Amino acid sequence: MTTAHRIALIPGDGIGTEVIPPATAVLDAVGRRHGVSFGYDEFDWSCQRYAAEGAMMPDDGLDRIRDHDAILLGAVGWAGVPDHVSLWGLLIPIRRAFRQYVNLRPITVFDGVRSPLSGARPGDTDGGVDLVVVRENTEGEYSEVGGRFGRGTDGELAVQEAVFTRTGVARIADYAFDLATRRRNHVTSATKSNGIVHTMPFWDSIVDERASAFPGVTWRSEHIDALAAKVVLDPSSFDVIVASNLFGDILSDLAAAVAGSIGIAPSGNLNPEREFPSMFEPVHGSAPDIAGRGVANPLGAIWSASLMLDHLGHPEAGAEVLTAIRETLRTGETLTRDLGGTATTDDLTRAVLDRLA
Known part of the structure; x- marks a missing residue:
């Protein structure tokens, strides 16, 4: 029997539009292994929309996503739109209307990722971060x-x-x-x-x-x-x-x-009572300096998708995604430039998908 979930996608700005497809590809791959399917509704809510229409999202935006099982967001922010406008026009209304009062931020040092602290050990070892x-x-x-x-x-x-x-x-x-x-x-x-x-x-x-x-x-x-x-x-x-x-x-x-790079960091904006959808997002921001070049690190979005799987009641699938991230990084063979490598977004995504397969 397959469990189906409906996910609201808000790619947003900059590299947000580049890291959401890797996250959904991973969700679909791990879902097939665990009898979970995902349907996606994409919304163009962004600073680009604000520049064109004067609002980050439409007046009925919250109603449009209220009945989804979860929200997956890429990044918000772009030149020409003040940060307080983009934040208070999209993220904060979602967090508060849907009572997402927990912001969950797991932090670990991965084997294969160089921390700026010489003594920081991988989190899956004794005494690790x-x-x-x-x-x-x-x-x-x-x-x-x-x-x-x-x-x-x-x-x-x-x-x-x-x-x-x-x-x-x-x-x-x-x-x-x-x-x-x-x-x-x-x-x-x-x-x-x-x-x-x-x-x-x-x-x-x-x-x-x-x-x-x-x-x-x-x-x-x-x-x-x-x-x-x-x-x-x-x-x-x-x-x-x-x-x-x-x-x-x-x-x-x-x-x-x-831990070595904010490009890896995930987050969950949680409504623990599940009265409303929770929202999951990487925290690296829209990164205008590298947007459109295909070099963004997708792991923050992929790890956020893992948190989403946990929240939706699929912890085994979520753990499998995190293991795939850990094993990919451990080899040190496919790292994006924020991690000291030369891999593209697609390269790193394929490496994670290969380990899931």
Whole structure:
């Protein structure tokens, strides 16, 4: 019996349009092995659409993808469209309307990928780098509360309010602690309660409350500045890091760089209750400098597809994709230029597909 899923594809801008086809090719290949089929509906929502029509997506865009099983996104952003316009015109409305309050960012060092840290060992070995950043994805520092006042005057000012709710902090903490029970039973909570006087002590107190429901998980709280240094100095000491929207955003990109290339890094914007579709995307951005040259690294999108398989209830298929990525990189024979090689996007995609076959 075949399980069918309907996937909304949003290739977006730049290399986003180049890495989505490799991801769907991998999904189709592994799906055939596991009795899973995928149907795709593609949407042209992008900065190009904004330039032509004045909006990143149509007014009924959310309704068009609401009933899909998942969303696979390539990248968003292009010259001429301010980043806050592209982000708030597409990604953030999807994340918030569909209650994708978990941003999941797995980080590992792969054998065959050179980390800028000489002592960073592959994540599938003892003492290797293998961690997950669990970022709160719908509130915190990225709120809409605030404004600019006195525009153009000497007294002009901008106010940006951070919004933390008990519900928001509790559910992201619960997700992080629960995830740790299926990993190595340790959580690190990112804070800055010595300098941010209201929201961070509030965060700390709720994380402490939620920890009591997971007695088998050890945890500690770290100030974000010291934590960023430790992620560089000793990344293998971390298991699950839970952080607010801003802190998680910064930490996850830092950790991806520690792993050797942001071109590999995946992400999942999750609605854990599955009331709405979750969205999966590589985090490398649209990379205008290499767009259209066929040299983009497709592994961030392919690994994001693996996360999507996990979320849709096909963990064996998801693990098979990750194994194919790991084995491809281990040989060191087919690496794109961000990994120190000369392979094209198609070359690396074929190498992964060969291992799946």
